[in-house]
Amino acid sequence: MSGTSPALVAAREADAAAAAAVKADQAAGELEDARERYAELVARHQRRAARIAYHYLRDAAEADEAVQDAFVKAYQHLASFREELPFDVWFTRILINGCLDRIKARTRRERWLVPMTGTRRTTAAAADGADWDMTDRVAAAGASPEQALLGRERRRQIATALAKLPERQRSVFVLSHVEGRTSREVSALTGLNESTVRVHLFRAIRKLRALLANDTVAAASGDLKGKRRVTS
Amino acid sequence: MSLLERLGRGHLSDAQLARLWSSSQPDGRRHAHLDACAGCRARFAAFDAWAIDIGETLRAEADEAFPAERLAAQQAQIARRLETLERPARVIVFPKAARAVISGHSHVRRWVTVAAAAGLIAGVGLGQVVPLRTVLMTQQAPAPKTNFTAPVTADIAKALTSAATSMNDEELLSDAFVSPKVKNLSALDDMTPHARDYIARSK
Numbered sequence: 001m002s003g004t005s006p007a008l009v010a011a012r013e014a015d016a017a018a019a020a021a022v023k024a025d026q027a028a029g030e031l032e033d034a035r036e037r038y039a040e041l042v043a044r045h046q047r048r049a050a051r052i053a054y055h056y057l058r059d060a061a062e063a064d065e066a067v068q069d070a071f072v073k074a075y076q077h078l079a080s081f082r083e084e085l086p087f088d089v090w091f092t093r094i095l096i097n098g099c100l101d102r103i104k105a106r107t108r109r110e111r112w113l114v115p116m117t118g119t120r121r122t123t124a125a126a127a128d129g130a131d132w133d134m135t136d137r138v139a140a141a142g143a144s145p146e147q148a149l150l151g152r153e154r155r156r157q158i159a160t161a162l163a164k165l166p167e168r169q170r171s172v173f174v175l176s177h178v179e180g181r182t183s184r185e186v187s188a189l190t191g192l193n194e195s196t197v198r199v200h201l202f203r204a205i206r207k208l209r210a211l212l213a214n215d216t217v218a219a220a221s222g223d224l225k226g227k228r229r230v231t232s
Numbered sequence: 233m234s235l236l237e238r239l240g241r242g243h244l245s246d247a248q249l250a251r252l253w254s255s256s257q258p259d260g261r262r263h264a265h266l267d268a269c270a271g272c273r274a275r276f277a278a279f280d281a282w283a284i285d286i287g288e289t290l291r292a293e294a295d296e297a298f299p300a301e302r303l304a305a306q307q308a309q310i311a312r313r314l315e316t317l318e319r320p321a322r323v324i325v326f327p328k329a330a331r332a333v334i335s336g337h338s339h340v341r342r343w344v345t346v347a348a349a350a351g352l353i354a355g356v357g358l359g360q361v362v363p364l365r366t367v368l369m370t371q372q373a374p375a376p377k378t379n380f381t382a383p384v385t386a387d388i389a390k391a392l393t394s395a396a397t398s399m400n401d402e403e404l405l406s407d408a409f410v411s412p413k414v415k416n417l418s419a420l421d422d423m424t425p426h427a428r429d430y431i432a433r434s435k
Binding site: 031035038039042043046050051054055060063064076154155159174177178198202206208209212 | 255283290
């Protein structure tokens with residue numbers, strides 16, 4: 001949403017230079033140097049890639065695999081990378097395609113298999129807040145238990161509301177608002193028009209507001225009912 | 233402030249705020265009404281803060297799922313995978329005998345196979361046309377003596393056995409003066425000098 005900042009411009013120039021160097025090393029057969037230079041690119045984009053994959057897949061282990069696959073694929077196809085496009089945009093497109101493939105595969109799998117509880121938290125389980133990992137129950141060092149609980153509840157509500165959005169709206173919202181991409185970049189990443197991106201973003205935020213308002217109302221009425229039950 | 237009041241005064245609705253927020257320009261240009269109306273400006277600021285809070289919450293959630301240790305492990309794993317890409321897996325050659333039967337790459341092997349099949353077919357066909365068994369039988373026809381001797385000896389044994397079993401001792405002694413009852417021994421009997429001949433000669 002914000003414009004391209006000077007820091008972002010500098011980072012992109014550094015990315016372009018690193019990508020060009022890796023390509024040159026690959027072409028010259030100096031593969032060890034290529035890998036070392038590529039590790040810089042990995043370190044620079046890893047955190048953001050993990051966030052995007054996590055928001056798509058809602059499963060840390062699967063997001064981890066998706067990020068790894070995307071980096072390996074990008075390294076293999078670096079020769080086809082056009083330098084007029086920012087590296088992060090090109091790479092994020094690879095990552096998103098990988099995530100969408102995984103979501104399709106998961107949907108196919110879940111159609112045939114009975115979901116198992118206990119090992120991994122599926123999207124539905126995470127959305128419902130059921131099947132929490134025991135490590136979540138360990139008291140946090142900083143915030144009080146009450147604050148931690150409220151924070152967790154808030155996150156759960158937002159994650160549930162985000163999961164209820166249609167896929168395109170969710171993608172546009174995550175990329176533009178959570179990752180801070182411009183409409184043009186989101187357009188390049190998703191293949192949608194810039195105006196369509198803005199429409200999806202508008203619908204996403206409106207729907208999120210409605211869903212979260214409902215949650216707040218429901219939670220408030222639940223609290224009220226609880227209090228009445230206690231007092232009666 | 234109620235919706236009717238907002239509509240009456242021309243204030244921005246939630247949807248309009250959302251539209252403004254989603255299409256806000258990077259250079260900070262805003263809707264003209266926002267500059268004029270302090271109430272709507274405050275509502276827009278609250279809306280913006282709410283949206284920013286959502287973004288931060290989602291980022292925090294993802295960062296919690298990926299702590300620094302996990303990212304370091306992921307980076308190491310990526311480096312390992314890139315390294316293995318450069319050293320492709322070695323293909324293990326299977327034993328030659330197993331491949332020779334299946335593969336059809338060698339022309340010599342193929343010709344040998346075809347020749348063997350042709351020979352087999354020709355052999356079967358020739359066997360059907362020429363009665364090889366009868367030809368071989370006539371050429372090699374041996375005279376198996378055992379085929380003839382076996383029944384004769386069996387007959388003799390049978391005759392002897394029957395005679396032996398039918399005669400007692402007195403009959404056997406009296407037979408010494410008469411011709412034998414067993415026909416097969418008559419030739420032998422003829423060549424043998426008899427006591428009755430001496431008796432007749434002395435008389």
